[in-house]
Amino acid sequence: MGKRRTGTPTLEEVAAHAGVGRGTVSRVINNAAGVKESTRRTVQQAIEELGYVPNLAARSLAGRRADAVALVLTEPDWRQFAEPFFSEIVRSLGDALVDTGMQLLLTLVRSEGERQRFLEYARGGRVDGILLISVHAGDRLPDMLAEARLPTVLLGRRSGDEYVSYVDADNAGGARTAVAHLLERGRKTIATITGPLDMYAAQSRLRGYQDALALAGLRGTRSLVAEGDFTEESGRRAMAELLERHPEIDGVLAASDTTAVGALHALRAAGRRVPEDVAVIGFDDFPLAQSTKPRLTTVRQPLEEIGRAMVRLLIEEMEEPAVAWRHVILRTELVVRESS
Amino acid sequence: MGKRRTGTPTLEEVAAHAGVGRGTVSRVINNAAGVKESTRRTVQQAIEELGYVPNLAARSLAGRRADAVALVLTEPDWRQFAEPFFSEIVRSLGDALVDTGMQLLLTLVRSEGERQRFLEYARGGRVDGILLISVHAGDRLPDMLAEARLPTVLLGRRSGDEYVSYVDADNAGGARTAVAHLLERGRKTIATITGPLDMYAAQSRLRGYQDALALAGLRGTRSLVAEGDFTEESGRRAMAELLERHPEIDGVLAASDTTAVGALHALRAAGRRVPEDVAVIGFDDFPLAQSTKPRLTTVRQPLEEIGRAMVRLLIEEMEEPAVAWRHVILRTELVVRESS
DNA sequence: CGCTCTCCTGGGAGCGCTCCCGGCGCGCCC
DNA sequence: GGGCGCGCCGGGAGCGCTCCCAGGAGAGCG
Structure with missing residues (x-):
């Protein structure tokens, strides 16, 4: 046996084989x-x-x-991962990254140990930038990354005065528009099913709901608000509660399409017709919203644009790091279908 | 401004600062x-x-x-990703990898282009090994990885004569036991809802079902078999079909717990009591199975062990690559609860 | 006191690229 | 015909580690 060959040939060997210098081969493979x-x-x-x-x-x-960016999921509750939101956003980020030539790596960060391990991985230079989704209010990871001067972009923010660069949808505005639409159509008693209130997006949607009522000169009642967690089951439960407390409800804004589906089930179970008796509006405009019966009126989050914006911001951060915090708020849009 | 410092200090600088040699610092950080x-x-x-x-x-x-391994998802239909199977398996792999000190990277491979890009990433040495899940029968990626001599382990196999190293559950055996159990309890007309039949796991479960019937001297009828795709919705639909074709059905084996949940709904909708009128058995034993009403009898797949076995196999492959194909079939176990 | 053996330690020689500088050859202009 | 500029190309000098070998410092023993 001769000299043991390593698995792959090196650039040097290619150069020799082609009868050129190393530099030339390098230029060729880098176009x-x-x-x-x-x-x-x-x-x-x-x-x-x-x-x-x-x-x-x-x-x-x-x-x-490194020619790679990490997409970090900090959701400690894995069940959330099953929500369409994740798959949609991952798809849209993947698409947006394709022509940057960078590899997208998903990473799960569930415990403090994993948080630390990931930080070392990133500081060690294995990725050029980090995209974070589903950040909860108390999560310190974004701060840790920012301190380490790693280009980082969040989807959504942790609070109203988030500084780390982020892309967010105009959640409050969307909710406001949705409620205004219900009022316009003559609905009198409008309830809302929120998302988990330790997430700013959920807070914003609730605030939008309240603002719209206030703008119309109505006083919101605490008992017209039920907290959910974006899941279908929570929507069903919350709707049932609301109906019990306020049988006169004739409009509902749900914090997500999934939640709205749950609410739809609960309404059907209670013998209410949608939209005749109760109008329902969701949030997100996932494909799901088009296959409900009746088809769901919903506030569209431009996921495609969100993905693109996140990638664009990340690239800016990579090109001139640590010069500015960049924030982008994307417009939401009410998509009126049959449920309102 | 003096000499521009790069972000992180180097090992050399640490050595100087500590007044020791480079080698010593290296030894310290590597324990x-x-x-x-x-x-x-x-x-x-x-x-x-x-x-x-x-x-x-x-x-x-x-x-x-590289001190990293990739977990590749080749599922072109992202919706599947929402099934609990994925989150459970990812969790179990993550746990199994923790004390190897390797980072787990999820990667999506949806198109041919992404397949190629990933191959280059892996061949480029960014990962030491690859774990593949949800491989469909026709997928060439495992072959490509094997050809490149990259340590690779599949979860499940593409066919009966899969050669690439894999870990699988005894799907046929589990199904056989489940059906035998139903027969023992006096069920006469046993149907099955399969998974997508282009996946070997689904085929195996179907075969186990057929074998058990044959062993009992019964002839299976084609019309007692309905194809699903592991989702709840498909379970509901398939069950409805089956009831229509064979109202006398008194036992059902579903190809997954999720599917079984759908079947449960369809049965309830049809006014059948479970288990009095119809016994239902699922497959997987996800947490889900314990929260159905009635609690689901199911074939337990040892996901924890599957994760551990995959990691163990991968490490063996990394240590002595290309010397053998390694296959591990893990025993399944019938967990009898209330639905049978 | 000298010699060996063990325990630590320092640092040279790469790993396989990219970056960049210097040089060569050829065409063009005066 | 000489000079200049431009298009290509080769290869030196790192990037920041790990691996490994050689050698120094003690300890133990005859």
Whole structure:
């Protein structure tokens, strides 16, 4: 047995095989300009023949970049992960990242230990930037990342004075519009089913609901508000409670489409017709909203745009890190269907 | 402005600051033996003071390992991802990996382009091994990874003569036991709701069902079999169909707990009592199975063990790659509750 | 007191890239 | 014909680690 070959050939070997210098091969694989077309072809053929694949560790080390970004899920309750929101947002981020040439890595951070491990991973330079979703109010991870000067973008914010860069939807505005729409259609007693109130998005939607009522000169009642957690089951439970407390309810704003579906079930079980007796509005405009019976009026969150904006912000952060906090609030839009 | 400092200090700087050599610092951060306790403390303090974090690219390059493994999801239909199976398996893999010191990275591979990109990522040495879940029969990715000599372990197999290393549950055996149990309790007409039949796991469960009937001297009828896709909705639909075709059904084996829940709904809607009129058995034993009404009899898949076995196999593959295909079939177990 | 053996420690030699500088050849202009 | 500029190309100098070998300092023993 001769000299033991390592699995993959190196750039040096490709260069030798093609009869050119290292630099030229490097230029070819990076699609850099300044290589004669004929040379480029020779090199490409050598790469082909040898089955060369660049060593990414070496590339990272020399180039001081990882060509990867992490999408961190901090949701300690895994069940939430089953909600369509996650799959939709992951899809949209994936699409937005495709033509940056960066690899998207999902990472779960559930415990303090994992938080620490991830921080080391990121500080160790394995990713160029970090996207965080489903951050709860008390989560310190964004601060830790910001302190380490790592380009970071949140989806949503932890509070009204979030500083770390984020992209968010105009939750309050969306809720306001939805409630205004219900009032316009003559609904008198409008309830709301919120999301978990330790999340700012849920708070904002609740505030929008309250603002719209106030704007119309109505006083909201605490008992017209029921807290849910974005799940269908919580929507069902909350709606049942609300109906018991206020049988006269004729309009409901749910904090998510999933919750709205639960509310729809509860209303049906209670013998109420939608929208004749009670109008229902959801939030998100997931595909789900089009397959309910009746089809759901809902506040559309532009997930596609959110994904794109997050990636754009992240790239800005990577290009000039630590010069500014960047915030983008995307407009929401009421999509009127049959349930209102 | 003096010399521009790079973000993180290097090992060299730590060594200088602690007044020791590079080698010693390396030994300390890798917890290697052969460092005097007092020296170790000095170095640790220097690390602390400088806020040193090892550069992982350099470590990978020099050490020829990435300390990371990828968990690849090839499910083109993202909705499947919402099923509890995924979150459970991810949790169990995460737990099993914790004390190997390796980072778990989830990656989505939906299109051919992403398949190619991931292959380059893996061949580029960014991960030491690959775990694949939800592989469909026709997926070529496992072959591509195997050809590239990358340590790979599948959860489940693509066919009866899968060669790439895998961990699987004894699906056929579990189904057989479940059906035998129903027969023992005097059920006469036993139907089954399968998973998507392009997945071997679903085929195996169906085969177990058929075998058990054959063993009891019964002939299975094609019309007692309805295909689902592991979702609740498909369970509901399939059950309704089955009842229509065979009103005399008194026992059902569903291909997953989720499917069984759908079947339960359909049965209730049809006015059948469970288990008095119809016995229902699920498959998986997810937490879900304990919160149905009645609590679900089900075939337990040892997810915890599956996760551990996958990680163990992967480590074996990494230690001595390409010497053998390793297969582990884990025993399943019937958990009798109230629905049978 | 000298010699060996053990325990620690320092640092050279890479790992496989990218970056960049210097040089070569050729075409064009005066 | 000489000079200049431009388009290509080669390869040195790192990037920040790990691996490993050589060597110093003690300890123990004859």
